[in-house]
Amino acid sequence: MPSRDDLLRLDGVHTHIGEYHILQGVSFQVPRRGITALLGRNGAGKSTTLRTVMGLWRASAGAIQLGGQAISHLSTPEISRRGIAYVPEDMGIFASLTVQENVRLAALSSGLESERLLWIFELFPALRRFWLRPAGTLSGGQKQMLAIARAIIEPRQLLLIDEPTKGLAPGMVDSLIHALLELKKADTTILLVEQNFHFVSMLGDHVVVMDDGRIVHESSMADLVQQPSLQERLLGLDTEAAAHSIHER
Known part of the structure; x- marks a missing residue:
């Protein structure tokens, strides 16, 4: 059987933050041209994994490979110049700058290439409307869209996104689902940390579950979706009730 085409690979990665041993031999793969969901309970090490991939925290052991x-x-x-972009949980936008200025700061070229900017406006129409407005006046969902737009204003191989639906209204979540699916169609590989299982079940191709700094499960998303008891054991959630709650809001 031919091997899967993986863009990102972690092998036995350990990360220490001060005296704390956060990642304890993390190994998993992120297939190309798809969405991989990195799930787990609070404090499992998911955000630390993204920050370690991005070089913000240095791996103390193990290997991380991008495209081999x-x-x-x-x-x-x-690492950024190799084609990885990172959208942190706090979004990292500049509130006092306009939407345009935020996006321009993220562009490597001196100007914004018109075709790519038009493509981003198609993904996130609100950004066109608020182009000259200070970013701090945007809603939470609009700020999340701006954060992703900043990450993709230049072509990227891999997009790391941390908790994109946190605090968002259901309508904004639906818009985010549409945008991420369009990014996947454009051959962008995405590694997504998220607590909202219903959200990632609609997007993900591949799923990795962490617990206490270790990988405890890796499979296709379809396989995990079909096993509610495994979802509850791994994630500690009644996923059927959670999905019902989302639809009721």
Whole structure:
């Protein structure tokens, strides 16, 4: 059987933050041209995994490869230049700058390439409407869209997104689902940390579950969706009730 085409690979990755041993031998793969969901309870090490991939925290052991090339020894700017973008949980936008200025700061070229900008406006129409408005005046969902737009204003191989639906209204979640599916169609590979299982079940191709700094499950999303008892054991959630609650809001 031919091997799967993986863009990102972690092998035995350990991360220490001060005296705390957060990641304890993390190994998993992110297939190309799809959405991989990284799930787990609070404190499992999911955000630390994204930050370690991005070089914001240095792996103390193990290997991280992008397209078969080692990146764990590189600085964050060098990793970014390899084609990885990161959208942190706090979004990282500049509230006092306009939407336009936020996007322009993320563009590597001196100007914004018109075709790509038009494509981003198609993904996130609100950004066109609020183009000259200070980013701090946007709603939470609009700020999340701006954060993703900043990450993709330049072509990227891999997009790391941390908790994109946190605090969003259901309508904004639906818009985000549409945008991420369109990014997948455009051959962007996405590694997504998320607590909302219903959200990721509609998007994900591949799923990895963490617990206490270790990987405890890896499968296709379809396989996990079909096993409610496994979802409850791994994630500690009554996923049917959670999905019902989302539809009722």
